[in-house]
Amino acid sequence: MSAHLRKRSLILSGHDTSVALEPEFWQVLEDMARAHNQPLPVLVAQLDTERRPIQSLASFLRVQALLWLQKQSTPQTPASSV
Template identity: 75%
Template sequence: MSAHLRKRSLILSGHDTSVALENEFWQVLEHCAAQKKQPLPALVASIDAARTPSQSLASALRVFALKSLQNQP
């Protein structure tokens, strides 16, 4: 794993999984979770449930973070 990635372990749909993202993406996701008044794992689970099977979870999280920044006023 690259030194600039931060790995987090989560339980999604009853299964352990880990995701490695750049710290900046984790910060955006944490902010989004706080805005929605939900824990980060709940936000990640909702993003996981909405992604297409061909998209990796890391990719889905990055795209979600990017779109959330693009939608800010």
């Protein structure tokens, strides 16, 4: 993973904020947004509503990106037909 961070400015709950993440995490978040057919700022705002106040936004986004990747790599069990 690269050592440099990319900072992006977003508006969350009506407040300007900036988040610095490694480019690889931004790429996964962009993939997540694309998979949900929504712009990246909308996805981040939605995820932010699930974050505990004591957890940093950057840390939370990294964990969400990791969880999403894990879910993508887990084989989905087809629904059984009855």
